[in-house]
Amino acid sequence: MKYKEYKGLNYAGVADRILKYWKENKIFEKSVDLREGHETFTFYEGPPSANGTPGIHHVMARAVKDIFCRYKTLKGFQVKRKGGWDTHGLPVELQVEKELGITKEDIGKKISVEEYNQKCRETVMKYKDEWDDLTQKMGYWVDLDNPYVTFDREYMETLWYLLKQLYDKGLLYKGYTIQPYSPAAGTGLSSHELNQPGTYRDVKDTTVTAQFKLKGEENTHFLAWTTTPWTLAANTALAVGEKIDYVKVKTYNPYTFELVYVILAKDRMGEYFNEKAKEVSFEDFKEGDKLIPFKIVEEYKGRDLTGIEYEQLLPYVEPDGPAFKVIPGDFVSTEDGTGIVHISPTFGADDQRVARQAGIGAILVKDEEGNAGPIVDKQGRYVKEISDFAGIYVKNEYYKEGEAPERSLDVQIAIKLKEENKAFKVEKYEHPYPHCWRTDKPVLYYPLDSWFIKTTAMKDRLVELNKTINWKPESTGTGRFGNWLENLVDWNLSRSRFWGTPLPIWVTEDRTEQKCIGSIEELKAEVQKAVKAGFMSEPIGDDFDLHRPYVDRIFLVSDSGQKMYREPDLIDVWFDSGAMPYAQWHYPFENKDIFDTNFPADFIAEGVDQTRGWFFTLHAIAVMLYDNVAFKNVIANGLVLDKNGNKMSKRLGNAIDPFKTLAEHGPDATRWYMISNANPWDNLKFNMEGVVEVQRRFFGTLHNTYSFFALYANLDGFNYKDGEIANGDRTESDRWILSKLNSLIEKVEASYEDYEPTKAARLIQDFTTDDLSNWYVRLNRKRFWRGEYNADKKAAYQTLYTCLVTIAKLGSPIAPFYMDQLFQDLNAVTGLEGAESVHLADFPEKDESVIDVDLEQRMSLAQNISSLVHSLRKKHKIKVRQPLSKILLPVINDQFKRQVSAVEELILSEVNIKEVEFVDDESGVLVKHVKPNFRKLGQEYGPRVKEISGKINQFSTDEIAQLENENKLVVELSEGTVELTLEDVEINYQDIPGWSVASEGRLTVALDITISDELRKEGIARDLVNRVQNLRKDMGLEVQDKIKINIERNTDLVNAALEANKEYICNETQALSLNILDNLSDGSELEMDEHKLKVKIEA
């Protein structure tokens, strides 16, 4: 059995081959079954929608998911991964409408709801095959055979069950939200309809800046501006920006000329006061004067104003709760108006939101049936309670042709306010305003019925449990998600659509009785009753579809015998996906045991844009119904942008095709690039060159290292079957790389455990390229190809093998294909592991006894010293092949000397030097340099650091010596003296006179650059070896082929060099003989610096 040797490497080919292997051998299934009975690690798949094609960002998101599932499997957990599909919702509807060329208006007319929904059902899985293909090609292991699908009957039944639980807990209620509404058409408008071109048009409205009188203060008013004066009768609060500056101004009302104090934003004064009036004195002012004097008498921040109470402006109707207070509003600006915003919770979405958050009530009236409603009816008229203006349309456009009054309601209200000293300014104002696309008349923002989940009732618990979730990055949990929870409003469940989960609530016509249905069984029973009552003609079957229009055809009977109709709403699709922990198992109707061990999730991961989507709905449902989190760890990953940092879009043509990327560069390089380049939660600027770089630098190096191993291991027949060589019997560099390897295991494991895949990838990559390839293999090459198959060679093979197989395991979660190939290629020969795939293996356990910190330190010293020597050689243009006699190392301390001595041989061979000589103080060749220790000095002397460090830099040799000998030195400062100790400074060796010196930090190396005759001869011999090796290669000789070398007699120096190093040359080049001949007729000419040699090689 041989290790597989490759000619070149085709990354996509590796993936194809391994993928086929996985399929044929059911590796994924085995990786789950293998861990049967072990602790479970629960992962929830956030369902994608298959009505669009997958993009490169899905590769990113799914790589993150895959990594931790694979890692946990290696760690011995059983990780079930049920796939899923999100199938309901507006995007599907829009796509269907586009395909059929219809609008929402046509549903029920040109096409039945039944046909429409059938079409949605077909469309939603349009690209399923493409998704499945990508899933496999990128190596994302998820169960595609038994996915949950949100439109499935069982899935929807669980949704109904959950809704009923909420209903029974009193957490489901009907309320209202402010939505665009067209009184002329009698219907609400979706934001989609409002975004039609031409809906926003410039209109001229009468605007009022009203005076709201502060409670308990004479003549003091808040000023608030509105473009809809008709809403003032519904005012219950005033909003200010907390950070905005406000002023109280003394002035006269321009209509009544009463002396008033008004409060408004400082930045808005220019709009209300004429600068020229600044000089006018209050005494000189007479009624009717154009210039009205004003004076700032007080200033505040917005937050100082909050909580202040004022008197109701138009007291027609009592509020239904606390009201008439100043509250904070995040939307308040000083762009226009007064910087104080009039709030009417029934006629503005912002208004409603901030009022709710501040606990402010609304102005509501009861209709004939006793239902609360706003002060404007559905036709757009003031209700009777607004006695002065009852029955008047709030917009003149709502009157029939020719019936509109001369003065619009806004004008009439403005006049009333002027007369009552409640208006500070009235003027016409032109601004864009939305219009109904059907009637061309202005839209009202109006409260419309909706069903809500009372999330606010559980706010504290939601916040509290969120703190137990491990968010990556943390800021998304505390910031974006945490703030969202802090400012929570109730979850509006209602959607007026067709393709989705229907709300399972039936209500009697007078709305006095309600029923919420929680299962199909229950529905059947209720229908049975309805049949008896005569409201239904027949019972429903077992295969009843819970979608519209079928549920709409069901009428139930109330306890008192009334007919009940289903509330026509569908529920928010986010409820669909947030309910997946339960619904994917059809819990509680089936699979209770599976659910119990798979709730909550240990881990989920999705884009950060899901924060208020899936992350929230998962959390909300779990907390409200099960008083538990839905997930313990979550990665909120960022976006994948193009290489210039722009958003990818198909329209702009900068979108990366994931299939093409995988086909060209393979999934391993693609995944490794995405993960190693930036943390998943940072945005990734996807650059194809980066993928290529990862391919070359990491996978290329790793593959080269494996190939190197395979080449020689095959020659020697190494199969790891003849006993493990004890660590203590291995070489210094073997023990070093194994120490580094075990340190690596520890760090990589910690990174995975901490959900830091980027750190893990970088650690593995750095180890592979820097430690293993560029240092260990380079230094030990000869051990692999020279000499017989002895214990030392065996140790080298075993060491390299262990490193490679461990890298395969550590890296397999990130690069599942290549690492599996590597693992299998290695294990095929040795059979050390029982696993047939790396994904069935166990995560490596670090061997603490092998980690030797001191060894790692001294090897690091060897690397640094070598690097310095290399740079000195470079400086003097002396090539490494030319041996040099010695280097000088100033001894920093005893440990330094001991550590360097241990790796001395290594340094000598690496940099081709004969000897290391240590020098210390007594040698007298060292020149010391002293530098202030700022950290220490700063703590002790603070402001005097500058002067002291100036003195230290000027220390003489004597002063340094004194400080070293006595550990104290008194320094004179301009004011007083300080006594310094050795701790206050750092002493380095800077220079060695007469030597070529280089230093880095405290480390200094001096190189003897004189080349003796003997050294020169040796250099020539080494050069010759090099040239002969090249010739051998050119001749196509195998490594083990023996040769004869004949050389024509040359200069005395060269001849002597050859004679003196004959044995060395023969040994290195596998030569049986080396002969110097007087005349060589057919040799090749070799140039070595200034020497020219004629050489002939015979095999």
Place this chain on the structure above:
RNA sequence: GGGCUUGUAGCUCAGGUGGUUAGAGCGCUACACUGAUAAUGUAGAGGUCCGUGGUUCGAGUCCACGCAGGCCCA
């Protein structure tokens, strides 16, 4: 407009708790090495650490205010 987030070399990114010479890889330039060779090593050039103020003996790091990009929300 609000919340969160990012800004360090041409590019991609590191830079506990503040410490004076800000690093790595790629790319570029030069040189070297040569039984890992479509590999490798060494060196060089390249920085207003987004800006402005502040705290401090000392700020890439802490604070404030801005600017630019991104996401979510309005």
